[in-house]
Amino acid sequence: MGKIRLVTTITCAALLLLSTAIYAADDIQKQVDDIRGALPKFAVPMREVGDRFQNMYFAAKEGNWALAAYMSKYMDKAMNPAKVTKPTEYEAWKTFYAETFAPVNKAIQAQDMKAFEKEHNAVIQHCNNCHAGMGYGFIKVIKMQTPADAGIDYKVTSKATDVPK
Numbered sequence: 001m002g003k004i005r006l007v008t009t010i011t012c013a014a015l016l017l018l019s020t021a022i023y024a025a026d027d028i029q030k031q032v033d034d035i036r037g038a039l040p041k042f043a044v045p046m047r048e049v050g051d052r053f054q055n056m057y058f059a060a061k062e063g064n065w066a067l068a069a070y071m072s073k074y075m076d077k078a079m080n081p082a083k084v085t086k087p088t089e090y091e092a093w094k095t096f097y098a099e100t101f102a103p104v105n106k107a108i109q110a111q112d113m114k115a116f117e118k119e120h121n122a123v124i125q126h127c128n129n130c131h132a133g134m135g136y137g138f139i140k141v142i143k144m145q146t147p148a149d150a151g152i153d154y155k156v157t158s159k160a161t162d163v164p165k
């Protein structure tokens, strides 16, 4: 094989490999975009936040403190897809849950209904402040008279620490 032919063959093989790699990277990027596009943003998980927020009140009121703690835990976890789909806005949620919502969680852990009632009421204003701040002032959370989910026995007696890790 002549030197030129060898160089040409190697170059062609290298180009072929490179274009395959670029094509594969493009394909992976498209798949990542598709998956991200299929994940919920804020609206879907916020429905869950709303329901769990209401439910925890009835759990606490009936002394089912583990259920109250559980509702709070998954109220937060429900927002996980937004880490990927709305990273900037997710940071605001993260701070809200870690700081603004902390007194509610503290009252649950202390199983203190008086403190819980006060803090659970007070935080509604902050939920709504975030809505207004993000252009959703028309979504105004109000306290429900009955739980969002009727299919759970709120009257089971439990301790806040009963929630499995």
Ligand code: HEC
Binding pocket: 041, 042, 043, 044, 046, 047, 049, 050, 051, 053, 089, 092, 093, 096, 123, 124, 126, 127, 128, 130, 131, 134, 136, 139, 141
């Ligand atoms: C970090 C900002 C932020 C915080 C904090 C927040 N929300 Fe929201 N919430 C939103 C946004 C943004 C929407 C609108 C969703 C959209 O269009 O993407 C929303 C929508 C909602 C909805 C309507 C969901 C639907 O589509 O039916 C409910 C209910 C709700 N929030 C409840 C709450 C409750 C309860 C709290 C407090 C415990 C809370 N939110 C705290 C940003 C926030």
